[in-house]
Amino acid sequence: MLVPMTPFDEPQTTPPAPNAAGPDLAALIACPRCDAVYRAVQPGPGERAVCASCKTVLIAPRRRAGQHLIAVAVAVVVLVVAATLAPFLAIEAAGRSNASSVLDAALAFAATGPVAILALAVAALIVFIPVLRALLVIYVLGPVVLDRPPAPHAAAAFRLSEDLRPWSMAEIFVIGCAVALVKIADLAQVHFGPAFWMFAALVVLVVVQDGFMCRYSVWKSLER
Amino acid sequence: MEIAGTLRTAREMGLVACTSCTRVWPAGTDRCGRCGHRLHTRAPMALQRVWAWWLVGVIAYVPANLYPMLSTRTLVASQEATIIGGAVDLARHGNWGIALVILTASVAIPLGKFLAIAMLALGVRHGSALSGSRRQQLYQVVEYIGRWSMIDVFVVAILASLVQLGAVASVSPGPASLFFALSVIFTMLSAQSFDSRLIWDAAREGRRA
Numbered sequence: 001m002l003v004p005m006t007p008f009d010e011p012q013t014t015p016p017a018p019n020a021a022g023p024d025l026a027a028l029i030a031c032p033r034c035d036a037v038y039r040a041v042q043p044g045p046g047e048r049a050v051c052a053s054c055k056t057v058l059i060a061p062r063r064r065a066g067q068h069l070i071a072v073a074v075a076v077v078v079l080v081v082a083a084t085l086a087p088f089l090a091i092e093a094a095g096r097s098n099a100s101s102v103l104d105a106a107l108a109f110a111a112t113g114p115v116a117i118l119a120l121a122v123a124a125l126i127v128f129i130p131v132l133r134a135l136l137v138i139y140v141l142g143p144v145v146l147d148r149p150p151a152p153h154a155a156a157a158f159r160l161s162e163d164l165r166p167w168s169m170a171e172i173f174v175i176g177c178a179v180a181l182v183k184i185a186d187l188a189q190v191h192f193g194p195a196f197w198m199f200a201a202l203v204v205l206v207v208v209q210d211g212f213m214c215r216y217s218v219w220k221s222l223e224r
Numbered sequence: 225m226e227i228a229g230t231l232r233t234a235r236e237m238g239l240v241a242c243t244s245c246t247r248v249w250p251a252g253t254d255r256c257g258r259c260g261h262r263l264h265t266r267a268p269m270a271l272q273r274v275w276a277w278w279l280v281g282v283i284a285y286v287p288a289n290l291y292p293m294l295s296t297r298t299l300v301a302s303q304e305a306t307i308i309g310g311a312v313d314l315a316r317h318g319n320w321g322i323a324l325v326i327l328t329a330s331v332a333i334p335l336g337k338f339l340a341i342a343m344l345a346l347g348v349r350h351g352s353a354l355s356g357s358r359r360q361q362l363y364q365v366v367e368y369i370g371r372w373s374m375i376d377v378f379v380v381a382i383l384a385s386l387v388q389l390g391a392v393a394s395v396s397p398g399p400a401s402l403f404f405a406l407s408v409i410f411t412m413l414s415a416q417s418f419d420s421r422l423i424w425d426a427a428r429e430g431r432r433a
């Protein structure tokens with residue numbers, strides 16, 4: 001359920017003086033999309049607090065989200081590594097056949113001169129960045145879940161993980177496979193390899209991961 | 225639900241908000257003490273950066289359509305297909321659905337993104353017929369959809385690695401795949417450079433005036 005946040009509505013309050021600001025400002029939250037300021041109040045169970053002005057979700061805590069996120073991140077690392085090495089798709093036509101792994105797909109560009117840098121970019125978008133994000137999440141949330149003080153540079157690590165979010169494209173790659181299959185359906189016979197199903201599972205996990213992620217709660221937990 | 229009157233922005237309160245972790249700090253603070261992000265009341269030169277990335281994105285999109293995306297060699301024929309040519313081919317063979325997907329992902333969405341970003345950036349300077357929340361929604365759609373244009377590049381990568389059957393059939397990527405990928409990446413950077421708080425500044429000023 002979406003609950004609009006309560007505006008910070010004390011017009012007579014002068015802005016807190018910089019030196020006395022500490023505890024006061026920490027209780028506030030500003031919408032990154034529209035700059036509206038609210039008192040940070042934890043929403044009830046199952047509720048998500050949204051910006052009253054632009055409807056951006058600001059606080060969406062989940063019970064045991066930390067454990068879930070770590071479990072998903074470990075699964076992502078295992079799946080990507082396995083899926084990268086195992087055959088992904090295989091085709092057969094006129095007695096000849098060929099199998100391709102995810103790494104082969106990325107390296108398809110490497111063979112042909114000017115487009116070679118694309119190989120690196122594609123490998124990054126579908127393999128390295130998803131794995132890096134998962135590792136960063138484990139690094140940042142591991143100590144939090146174990147009730148330990150945050151790991152060194154945890155804040156920078158989490159910020160990097162959030163900055164990389166749009167550049168993690170494993171799920172787009174899976175849909176790309178479906179399109180590619182239809183394109184060559186009348187040219188050759190196509191078989192799915194084990195890695196294809198691993199990648200498909202990965203897509204579900206990535207979506208689940210984003211559903212559990214409440215950035216505000218993570219930042220709060222790193223503050224201690 | 226009229227709560228806009230009591231809403232105050234960080235800037236009005238003499239504060240600066242961290243767009244990375246939502247913490248607020250006294251105006252003039254340089255870096256966020258919680259996450260280390262650089263603090264700006266509004267991203268400096270935001271619109272110039274949006275336009276710069278937008279322009280290179282548009283420029284890269286031209287060769288992406290002129291050069292072949294794929295070249296296919298089979299026993300009987302050898303052909304090179306551009307994005308639009310490939311879709312037309314599919315449609316001719318009766319694959320209307322897939323042709324539509326490709327035209328949407330590679331033509332309609334990129335062009336729509338260029339238009340939407342231009343509209344948002346122009347709206348900040350010259351005002352817009354759309355309300356603040358409509359424009360915010362438009363921005364979120366652009367941010368969400370932008371990445372999906374990469375699908376065509378991945379399709380090329382998959383086909384080129386998979387269809388290697390010697391003389392029977394082989395596929396290799398064409399130069400358009402590079403330009404297309406660059407265009408998608410530049411457009412994503414353009415959208416990311418946009419500071420959506422600018423949408424609301426103009427809308428709120430209008431209400432007060």
Ligand SMILES: [Zn+2]
Pocket residue numbers: 031032033034035036051052053054055056
């Ligand atoms: Zn907002």
Ligand SMILES: [Zn+2]
Pocket residue numbers: 242243244245246247256257258259260261
């Ligand atoms: Zn911050």
